[in-house]
Amino acid sequence: MMESIPLESWEGPLRTTMGGCFPGERAVFRGHDLHADLRDADWMDLYLFGICGRRHTPAQLRVLHAIWVNTSYPDPRLWNNRVAALAGSARSTGILGISAALATSEAAIYGRQIDIAIADFLTRAMAAVRGGRPLAEVVADELRINRSIGGYGRPVAKSAADERNAVVLALAEHEGLADGEHVKLAFAIEEILLTGRWRMRMNYAALAAALALDIGLTSREYYLYLLPAFLAGMPPCYIEACDRPEQATFPLRCSALIYQGPPRRSWVPECR
Amino acid sequence: MNTEPARNIIHSRLWAEDAENDDAFTAQACYCSGYDVYGELLKQATYPEYLYLLFRGERPAPHIARALEILSIAVANPGPRDSSVHAAMCAGVGGSPAAAALMAALAAGAGVSGGAREVFQCMQLWSSCSDRPEAWQHALEAPATAGRMQVWPDAEHPPGFAPYGQRCARPVRQTLSALATYLADGHIAWLAAHRETLEQAAGRPLAMTGVLAAALSDLGLDPAAGEMLTLLLRLPGAAAHALEQGESGFRRFPFFAIDIANDPGRYTDQEQSR
Structure with missing residues (x-):
């Protein structure tokens, strides 16, 4: 069998460089x-x-703050926020509801899975371009392998410009942090995707990732930094659901279920 | 009364309800894939049969239901040393809400090392390699391909195999053997016959995640459903141990010592206790 460092060597005091507490x-x-x-x-x-x-410098922190602030939407229809609202409707605790809403934000078509993917793509694309590959080729390759590029296009508003981009870009410009190499790359990719047959605009995920990469975050650091990105919009959804009568947030009547399965049938005991 | 907005509907192949005549929000009958849940299944179906019906949309053959029952028992409690149960106990011992204990178990039991994502990845291997030794040999020997970065950390060992240990653990072999009695012509039976070949290719012993992946594939689940069912089936032990530690109290729960290499206080405390 393959040799690995035995678990015995990991017993004893937990070795760390991250820290700890000494109560009192x-x-x-x-x-x-x-x-x-x-x-x-x-x-x-x-x-x-x-x-x-x-x-990080105060200017960098202001930009990173702005990335959080401008994507904090207290809209309980949004799938992650709806978890917090439904928890409130069912009179669960605020922390349970909001924690689950944050976990829900690690989604595949928005949120954290997109964020880490676009940060990773921008990093790889930057390395490829610096190595001499044409960007159009890099973009086409990515589309061929993954069929889409997270950070471009938007499931809920396909053709519209992302309302957050201009605001955060202006803030970054004010701080002198809007003209980094990754931001330029993100716009160059948008140009390719807009003029090609894909017709995809850059959304907030790509711009935010580019700004953070230019600040020096790695893709995984960026992913963890974004954990609370949607957080500020969640407590309002929970609170207002608690203010409504119990179970009165998004009530669904029985007829709202549209059944598309097998017809009614009997569980025949003889077959058991 | 408001008319129901047309868009606010849920499509389902699984579930239908008949409303009470005078109350649109109360069901007087519920149907799961066509079967009357409270009128018939309560009296006729076993829990594994109902679980299978929910995940597959069809009632299972008796041997399939029994295999699911065996699997459910085998993984219901990974034991308090397991990360998922340990995490649940951390919630239990501190008096966190019951849901926090199960959320903790789900989070720590979800990963690519011993968790549900490992089962997902191993089910993908079963899907691509099936019962072909040479395909397994190739898949297990090939280094993981560097694709698009994911939120999941990279796997550090082949999915379905144990990262540590010299031989296949006895409970794993016992579970495999028990399942093979009922799943006689699928992946489980093939795994029981070829376990040592695969272990040689992986360089590691078969783990319970590998047995789970083979069995869930035999039950006809796809990797996403297998991942979900794995998370679900492992919760009972986490719940029970969280309750147990809540009663036992934090003074009897390990707190562990730490050794801070860069402690500005210039000493390490290896005897910390809260």
Whole structure:
């Protein structure tokens, strides 16, 4: 059988460089005393330091904040937010409802699965272009292999421009962070996809990923940074569902179920 | 009364309801794939049969229902050392809501190392390699292809096989053997006959995830349904152990020592307790 480091060697004290707490005394956060070195840190700064092990400039943090702020939609119809609203309707706890809504945001046609995929594609495309490959070829290859490029096109508004892009781009421009190589690449990809037969516009996922990559986040760091991206829109959905009568958020009558299965039949005991 | 907006409908091949004559929101009869759930299944069907009906839309043959029942027992409790159960116990011991304990078990039991995603990936292998030893040999020896980055971390061992251990664990062999009695002509039977060949190709012993993947494929589930059912079937043990630790209390629950390599406090505390 293949040799792997035996689990015995992982017994004993948990070796870490991430930190720990000493109740009654202090807490260590990535090699720093939380209550001394980091006590005044902006939460976003601390959160990113936890993910990346690097500190970010105030301008970078403002752009990354703006990416969260401008995609916080308190609309309970959205699938992830609806989880929070339904939890409220059923009088579950706020944390359970919102935690499940956040987990739901790790979706395949929006949210975190798209985010990590587009960050990864922009990274790979950048490397390919720097290596001399024409971008159009890189884009065509990606479409051939994966049939789509997350971050371009939008399931709920296919042809419309993404309402968030201009706002966040303006904020990034104000901070001097809108003209990085990944942002330029993201727009160049949009140009290819708009002029080709695909007719896909760049949506928020591609722009946000490009801005974050230009700030220096890796694809996996970007994915974890985005965990709370939709969070601010969720508590309002939960709260208002709690304000309505119980079970009165999105009620569905029996006739709302359109049955398309086998006809009614009997569970014949003789066949058991 | 409001008229029902046409768009707010749910299409289902699984479920239909008849409303009470005077209450559009209360069902007086529910049908699962055509069968009357409360009028007939309650008295006639076993739980594995109903579970299969929900996932497949058809009632199972008796040997299939029995195989699902065996599988359900085999994986119902991975035991408190398993990450998913351990996670549930963390919720239980701190007095978190019951749902938090099960959400914790689902999260820690979902992954590509011992979790439901590993079962998903192994079911994909069964789909592509089936009962062909040379296909398995090729798939297990080939390095994982670098595709589009996913939210799942990369697998560090071949799906369906144990990352640690020198030989196939006895409970795994016992489960495989019990299932082979009822699934005599599918992947499980083939796996029982060729286990050691596959283990040699993988360089690792067969794991319970591999047995689950073969059995769920034999039950006719696709990988997505197999992943979902794996998550579901493993919850009873997590629930029971979370309740047990809640009663036992945090003082009897391990807290573990840590060794902080870059501690600015210049000492390591290996005897931490809360």
